Amino acid sequence: MSKISLIVGLGNPGVEYAQTRHNAGFWFVEQLADRYNITLKKDPKFHGFSGRGQIEGHDVRLLIPTTFMNRSGQSVVPFSKFYQISPEAILIAHDELDMDPGVIRLKTGGGHGGHNGLRDIVPHIGANFHRLxxxxxxxxxxxxxSGHVLGKAPQNEQTLMEDAIYHALSNTRLLVDGQIAQAMNQINAYKPK
Structure with a gap:
């Protein structure tokens, strides 16, 4: 199984969207960058903020597209092609409507499930990437x-989402080691408090 060497967080750019539910993928990558001291710099060539650093002894790139959600492919596709990162080595973190706040799941492959960010990526790189x-x-x-995903969650839901993200962050070593099945077991077993 491929080790994860590119971790992408999906969301919408701009201060007005920063705390909205649709930006849950951004939150994950921002916290990952913070935890591993990886600086995210503006990367106009790839329409995003990107960084590169050591995560648990592995060389990993991080990417936050600055396109709007439904144009995420304009950032992710050229970035992954330029750095020759196969879909199997990519993890994309995104919000999920069909799961309650506090639930977090790791899966590999599948369709876009109606998610506009994934809908813009799958046709160009295929579906074999990992999704958080x-x-x-x-x-x-x-x-x-639309109003829900672009709205701010009440504090109790926000806390549930943050706790779930924190749980996923604590399993980063398994992801970058390529132990995807074990990471799936750990992350998917999480129960909100």
Whole structure:
């Protein structure tokens, strides 16, 4: 199994979106960068902020696209191709409507599941990358989805999401070591408090 050498966080750029549910992928990568002292610098060539550093003894690149969510592929696709990183070595962290806040799941492959960020990436690199799905809950009606994902979670939900992200961060070693099955077992077994 491939070791993860590129970790991407999906979201929307700009201060007005920083604390919205749709930016859960950004939160994961920002905290990862913070934990491992990796500086994320503006990378206009790839429409994002990127950084490179040592994570648990492995050389890993981090990427946060500065395109809007539905244009995430404009950053992820050229970046992964330029650095010759295969889909099997990519982890993409993103928000997940179909899971409650506090639920977090690691999976490999599959479709885009209606997620606009993944929808813009899958046709160009295939579906064999790994996904860290961060539950944000569903508003109950399709008509309310846009306002929900672009809204700020109440404090109790925010805390649940942050705790789940913290749990995933504590399993980073397994991911970068290529122990994906073990990472899946650890991360997916997490139960919100």
């Amino acid at each position: 799905r961060i539950g944000i809950g569903h508003p109950g009606s399709k008509d309310r989805v």
